[in-house]
Amino acid sequence: MRIPTSAVAAAGLIGGFAVAQSTGNRPLGGAVLAVGGAVCAYEWYRRRGPATSGALLATYLVAFGVSHPLSKEIGAWPSVITVSVVTAGAALAFSDIRPSRQGDQKQLEAH
Numbered sequence: 738m739r740i741p742t743s744a745v746a747a748a749g750l751i752g753g754f755a756v757a758q759s760t761g762n763r764p765l766g767g768a769v770l771a772v773g774g775a776v777c778a779y780e781w782y783r784r785r786g787p788a789t790s791g792a793l794l795a796t797y798l799v800a801f802g803v804s805h806p807l808s809k810e811i812g813a814w815p816s817v818i819t820v821s822v823v824t825a826g827a828a829l830a831f832s833d834i835r836p837s838r839q840g841d842q843k844q845l846e847a848h
Contacts, residue, residue, distance in 0.1 A: 742777045743829040746797055747821040749773015750804070754817045770801060781832050789831055800824045 757766025
């Protein structure tokens with residue numbers, strides 16, 4: 738079964754913020770964010786290789802960073818939702834709806 742990394746990425750960003758905000762424990766929220774990122778990075782690397790994995794992980798981390806100044810402009814939750822949607826969209830486009838590298842190789846061997 739393929740893990741939908743778009744959903745995991747969004748859950749990591751949203752869940753990390755929700756945990757930090759509801760508990761007041763920022764490191765705990767960071768741990769949720771890190772677990773989501775690690776699961777996604779593993780799947781992205783496995784499916785698409787180092788270049789795409791690196792680009793998607795950078796997107797995830799930049800989204801986290803951008804959410805902070807963006808929250809001053811549009812509010813905390815709208816900011817987190819916005820960066821989560823963008824990150825999920827990138828994961829969907831560049832990992833989830835594309836065949837895996839193993840699938841690509843099998844298709845090449847069949848011809």
